[in-house]
Amino acid sequence: MEKSELLHLQVVVELPYRWAAGRNGSLMLKALRDEKKIIGNRCPECRKVYVPPRAVCGPCFIAPDETVELPATGILAGYSVVNYPFIDPETGEKRPVPYTYGYIQLDGCDSYLSHFVNETDPARLSPGLRVEAVFKPDGERVGQMQDILHFKVSEEKGG
Amino acid sequence: MSQRVGIIGFGQTYHRSRRDDVNGVELINEAVRAALEDAELTIDDIDAVVIGNMDHFEAVNYVDTWSVDGSGAWMKPLIKLTTGGTTGSTLGIAGYHHTASELFDVVLVIGWEKNSESDTTGAIITCSDPIFDRFSFSGALPGLAVEASTYMKRYGITEEDAALVTVRDREHGANNPYAQLQKPVTVEEVMQSPMLSWPVKLLDICPRSDGAAAVIFAGEQKAKKLSPRPAWVLSTAVRHSHSYFGDINYEEIHTMQEAVKELYKNVGIKEPLKELDVVELYQPYSFAGLKWIEAMGLCKPGESPRLLRDKVTHMDGELPFNPSGGVICTNCIGATGLLRIGEAALQVMGRAPGRQVPDVNLALSTGFGGAYWTDLMLLGSRPW
Numbered sequence A: 001m002e003k004s005e006l007l008h009l010q011v012v013v014e015l016p017y018r019w020a021a022g023r024n025g026s027l028m029l030k031a032l033r034d035e036k037k038i039i040g041n042r043c044p045e046c047r048k049v050y051v052p053p054r055a056v057c058g059p060c061f062i063a064p065d066e067t068v069e070l071p072a073t074g075i076l077a078g079y080s081v082v083n084y085p086f087i088d089p090e091t092g093e094k095r096p097v098p099y100t101y102g103y104i105q106l107d108g109c110d111s112y113l114s115h116f117v118n119e120t121d122p123a124r125l126s127p128g129l130r131v132e133a134v135f136k137p138d139g140e141r142v143g144q145m146q147d148i149l150h151f152k153v154s155e156e157k158g159g
Numbered sequence B: 001m002s003q004r005v006g007i008i009g010f011g012q013t014y015h016r017s018r019r020d021d022v023n024g025v026e027l028i029n030e031a032v033r034a035a036l037e038d039a040e041l042t043i044d045d046i047d048a049v050v051i052g053n054m055d056h057f058e059a060v061n062y063v064d065t066w067s068v069d070g071s072g073a074w075m076k077p078l079i080k081l082t083t084g085g086t087t088g089s090t091l092g093i094a095g096y097h098h099t100a101s102e103l104f105d106v107v108l109v110i111g112w113e114k115n116s117e118s119d120t121t122g123a124i125i126t127c128s129d130p131i132f133d134r135f136s137f138s139g140a141l142p143g144l145a146v147e148a149s150t151y152m153k154r155y156g157i158t159e160e161d162a163a164l165v166t167v168r169d170r171e172h173g174a175n176n177p178y179a180q181l182q183k184p185v186t187v188e189e190v191m192q193s194p195m196l197s198w199p200v201k202l203l204d205i206c207p208r209s210d211g212a213a214a215v216i217f218a219g220e221q222k223a224k225k226l227s228p229r230p231a232w233v234l235s236t237a238v239r240h241s242h243s244y245f246g247d248i249n250y251e252e253i254h255t256m257q258e259a260v261k262e263l264y265k266n267v268g269i270k271e272p273l274k275e276l277d278v279v280e281l282y283q284p285y286s287f288a289g290l291k292w293i294e295a296m297g298l299c300k301p302g303e304s305p306r307l308l309r310d311k312v313t314h315m316d317g318e319l320p321f322n323p324s325g326g327v328i329c330t331n332c333i334g335a336t337g338l339l340r341i342g343e344a345a346l347q348v349m350g351r352a353p354g355r356q357v358p359d360v361n362l363a364l365s366t367g368f369g370g371a372y373w374t375d376l377m378l379l380g381s382r383p384w
């Protein structure tokens, strides 16, 4: 086939959004902001504790009706050390790498919380490791998940 | 009201990392024309069209409207579907439902993607909950790597074990002229490839592709009349689970476990390793080629590396996986699940030159996506 010049159009778009957290989500984010507390809720049927708290337990399809205050400690259930560049749709910028993406099971909770872990050496991480939340200081928390700065490996039982 | 359904045609594009020679409509049209040619039909024989992709990759929404000229849906019943990674398998299952209902007799199903048109990871992130999951989520790759981290720890699986899966699929992909990656690789090359998201390296993960696939479903009488050897749809199973990523069970892929249980029961399969003849697995990364085949009941948990080392799932093995090279060689995401169905159909129809498994009676295709969701479609050489 004859070679011809192939063109494309390149544009960068800015599309602002505004997402509602809802009643349950707001309850959790407010507790993070004002009290450095992590809130979940419990399903009356299967007794599972969920974080974030929610209006419906999917498997049972009924409303969790008991608010549960969770501790800032738990285990690292699974993780990956992210090491490749990509555009963060939140900011339009490249997200800084490496960083550790972890699933944290807070003590007394059945679901995981996805968050950052401040250890990026895979050799020093392992499923089951004890971790704890590090909160942003008073005055800097605004009512979002990043009010938890990251999770750090707990010293007392670490490794 | 219901009828048995067979696949009577399949067409696909030559998949590449970037297809600047075509826009979306033209890419779609390539696959549609190939499928019609394969089935020896014209667009006038098509009663309805089902189409889909993941809109946010191109940010050109409503493919059902703007692609009408290329899809052949002009003045025909048309529906668009999208379910994330499972889009392609959802499309195929919807095509089956459309036809099985007897409301339509010949249905054209199209899946496509031009992944080159955006930052794939950035686009995938927009599928996550914007308040609770998005800030830390970095796309499909780390979401999968988390599963690998728990699987390795639990069963002592190594990165070298996973590399065997890539080596197998890249070897198979060399036989498929449509595959994006057609060059075999070694375990050493996989191990030395850049670490993208521990423990997943560049050669452990699927590429991103531009490509399209089209599959034609027909009702029983039509299928028998139009095709010498249709690939009959024997059973499908769908399991979509949670919304938040933190709700997923990373220890077990329970959607796969539940879906295969239903499918095997429907058709009376007791020993899948012996009874199935070929599998096109939606396997987005190498570790899935180990853990997920355990979930399919091919061996006990943690024992899959032996199947790879003994080449049980290679082309000449007892149950070949991914003769097309699979997702490790080609991944035009909205088409990926439909490519599995199309390639499985070719195996049943005996029309997979260069990659044909001999005497295929039962071919299983899978779809994967969302928060570890599983779709299955089992095709067979006999309608019942």
Ligand SMILES: [Zn+2]
Binding pocket: A043, A044, A045, A046, A047, A048, A057, A058, A059, A060, A061
């Ligand atoms: Zn429940």
